[in-house]
Amino acid sequence: xxEKMAQVKAPKPSALxxxxxxxxxxxxxxxxxxxxxxxxxxxxxxxxxLEAAGATDVFGLPGGAILPAYDPLMxxxxxxxxxxxxxxxxxxxxxGYAHATGKPGVCxxxxxxxxxxxxxxxxxxxxxxxPMVAITGQVAAGAIGTDAFQEADIVGITxxxxxxxxxxxxxxxxxxxxxxxFYIATHGRPxxxxxxxxxxxxxxxTTFRWPDRIELPGFNSGARPHAKxxxxxxxxxxxxxxxxxxxxxxxxxxxxxxxxxRLVDLSGAAVVTTLMARGxxxxxxxxxxxxxxxxxxxxxxxxxxxxxxxxxLGARFDDRVxxxxxxxAPHATIVHADIxxxxxxxxxxxDVPIVGDLKDVFDxxxxxxxxxxxxxxxxxxxxxxAQLDDWRTTYGLGFTPTDDGHSSPQHVIxxxxxxxxxxxxxxxxxxxxxxxxxxxxxxxxxxxxxxSGGLGTMGFSVPAAMGAKVGEPDRTVWAIDGxxxxxxxxxxLVTCAINEIPIKVAIIxxxxxxxxxxxxxxxxxxxxxxxxxxxxxxxxxIPDFVKLSESMGCVGLRCETDADVDATIxxxxxxxxxxxxxxxxxxxxxxxxxxxxxxxxxxxxxxARGIAPEWDRGEEE
Numbered sequence: 001x002x003e004k005m006a007q008v009k010a011p012k013p014s015a016l017x018x019x020x021x022x023x024x025x026x027x028x029x030x031x032x033x034x035x036x037x038x039x040x041x042x043x044x045x046x047x048x049x050l051e052a053a054g055a056t057d058v059f060g061l062p063g064g065a066i067l068p069a070y071d072p073l074m075x076x077x078x079x080x081x082x083x084x085x086x087x088x089x090x091x092x093x094x095x096g097y098a099h100a101t102g103k104p105g106v107c108x109x110x111x112x113x114x115x116x117x118x119x120x121x122x123x124x125x126x127x128x129x130x131p132m133v134a135i136t137g138q139v140a141a142g143a144i145g146t147d148a149f150q151e152a153d154i155v156g157i158t159x160x161x162x163x164x165x166x167x168x169x170x171x172x173x174x175x176x177x178x179x180x181x182f183y184i185a186t187h188g189r190p191x192x193x194x195x196x197x198x199x200x201x202x203x204x205x206t207t208f209r210w211p212d213r214i215e216l217p218g219f220n221s222g223a224r225p226h227a228k229x230x231x232x233x234x235x236x237x238x239x240x241x242x243x244x245x246x247x248x249x250x251x252x253x254x255x256x257x258x259x260x261x262r263l264v265d266l267s268g269a270a271v272v273t274t275l276m277a278r279g280x281x282x283x284x285x286x287x288x289x290x291x292x293x294x295x296x297x298x299x300x301x302x303x304x305x306x307x308x309x310x311x312x313l314g315a316r317f318d319d320r321v322x323x324x325x326x327x328x329a330p331h332a333t334i335v336h337a338d339i340x341x342x343x344x345x346x347x348x349x350x351d352v353p354i355v356g357d358l359k360d361v362f363d364x365x366x367x368x369x370x371x372x373x374x375x376x377x378x379x380x381x382x383x384x385x386a387q388l389d390d391w392r393t394t395y396g397l398g399f400t401p402t403d404d405g406h407s408s409p410q411h412v413i414x415x416x417x418x419x420x421x422x423x424x425x426x427x428x429x430x431x432x433x434x435x436x437x438x439x440x441x442x443x444x445x446x447x448x449x450x451x452s453g454g455l456g457t458m459g460f461s462v463p464a465a466m467g468a469k470v471g472e473p474d475r476t477v478w479a480i481d482g483x484x485x486x487x488x489x490x491x492x493l494v495t496c497a498i499n500e501i502p503i504k505v506a507i508i509x510x511x512x513x514x515x516x517x518x519x520x521x522x523x524x525x526x527x528x529x530x531x532x533x534x535x536x537x538x539x540x541x542i543p544d545f546v547k548l549s550e551s552m553g554c555v556g557l558r559c560e561t562d563a564d565v566d567a568t569i570x571x572x573x574x575x576x577x578x579x580x581x582x583x584x585x586x587x588x589x590x591x592x593x594x595x596x597x598x599x600x601x602x603x604x605x606x607x608a609r610g611i612a613p614e615w616d617r618g619e620e621e
Contacts, residue, residue: 029051035052045175050178053179057470068137088117112152136197163192233365244307279444316338334352339356408590413508417440429486431458432508464479481505512528555578
């Protein structure tokens with residue numbers, strides 16, 4: 001079968017794309033209609049434009065260049081402005097809001113350092129395809145290029161990390177720029193758009209006119225999937241003996257989880273969901289093998305290595321999933337469906353490329369697969385599932401008790417997921433706690449897991465949780481953070497307390513930069529250079545997270561033993577009128593397993609330190 005599949009040829013991605021429309025009609029909002037033709041300042045026009053675009057919540061911090069916009073913002077009855085303590089917090093909050101709701105998040109900053117503090121969340125949103133609109137003030141048009149006070153070329157700085165950006169110096173262009181920003185951020189592959197507005201444009205009188213049409217020559221808002229490649233993908237799924245659906249964050253971004261479920265149930269294929277796709281298919285689904293990649297489950301990693309067909313859906317074959325690229329899925333024919341044609345074949349050669357929104361892909365692929373089943377019958381997957389189930393039984397996720405008397409971080413996170421329940425939204429920082437949260441919490445719905453995947457931004461969790469809670473105030477939101485990550489952006493707890501945003505924070509406090517320490521243990525002969533944070537072990541706690549949290553208007557709790565884990569979580573769950581922070585003191589020697597060392601083949605996955613699975617080589621023959 002492998003030789004037959006290898007002969008499949010498909011048109012190049014460019015040949016499969018229908019021309020995208022060069023223009024699109026906008027839907028004028030009540031705000032746009034109400035203020036049409038009014039004379040106002042550019043600053044007023046900016047606020048009216050945000051209203052017309054449908055924004056309701058914005059995160060920001062004022063400063064000199066953006067100050068003209070903050071005066072009319074005070075009079076807006078539609079926009080809730082949340083004053084953050086640092087612009088990075090505004091950007092991550094906008095990301096969390098967008099991820100939780102599917103609507104574009106909005107953040108505002110002033111020129112110079114205010115704008116540059118948005119660079120990290122903008123880059124983060126770009127890597128993870130988060131729809132976000134960043135509004136920044138700029139020095140007066142006449143001062144641009146003079147090294148004026150707090151001047152920075154934020155358009156030039158962010159050009160490589162935005163989907164689009166623009167500098168506005170004419171107040172008449174403000175409504176069009178905002179309308180285009182929201183359209184571009186949310187159509188096609190989502191991403192961040194920056195609108196930099198000169199202070200002089202905000203101070204000048206203009207006539208407000210919301211565009212009734214957005215003209216974007218050459219902008220690709222997404223092609224319809226080509227019937228030929230859909231049919232070929234269906235044929236391969238209907239005849240494969242070891243198929244795997246490799247599901248990426250694109251399924252979440254496109255809101256296509258229902259279509260994915262139909263394809264999964266119909267195909268009988270094994271399914272793996274990447275770090276950015278957790279929740280796209282319920283973890284409880286019997287065909288779900290878990291997360292692939294560097295810290296993925298053994299069955300998920302093994303299934304890709306042994307598959308004869310890999311159908312990648314909104315995934316980008318990144319290095320954390322593939323390991324050594326030349327050895328990734330060596331026996332598989334590759335079908336790759338993505339809305340962005342630039343991703344097709346970027347890292348891995350593709351046999352069947354499908355360019356299109358995944359909702360459209362599933363709508364076409366499911367009936368095509370039904371036709372192929374009618375033609376060929378259903379594939380015999382019994383031997384494949386016998387092998388997969390054997391791996392699941394033999395190499396299930398687990399952890400061992402700690403040797404130092406401290407709590408096991410895996411136990412803390414697992415119980416947090418079980419007690420909080422599947423309707424909770426979880427955010428995470430970056431590091432060991434992020435991996436444990438992706439492994440030991442069961443995600444049953446899309447958008448229940450929010451993290452920084454591509455950029456890996458420490459400090460993401462707390463402000464992202466704030467944004468998610470603003471977007472969905474009726475949901476419980478837990479931020480799972482490390483003691484290192486927490487110290488980068490915990491000031492936004494002040495924002496939460498003042499604005500009555502009652503998030504809950506679980507600090508997985510191992511008194512270390514945990515993932516760096518794990519690598520030092522494994523690859524640097526246990527030489528722990530600059531990874532001890534002094535936050536939880538020993539005689540001193542610097543800072544004391546309970547006292548720090550209380551000083552910021554939060555309830556502070558501490559848990560130091562496994563015996564107290566459940567009671568502490570339940571106590572935190574009972575508090576719903578202010579933010580809660582729980583300092584879970586855990587072992588610093590706990591490590592994340594399984595693991596594929598960077599740059600090695602996925603075939604070299606270790607189930608635990610020094611323990612590698614014994615693959616059944618015979619099934620490859």
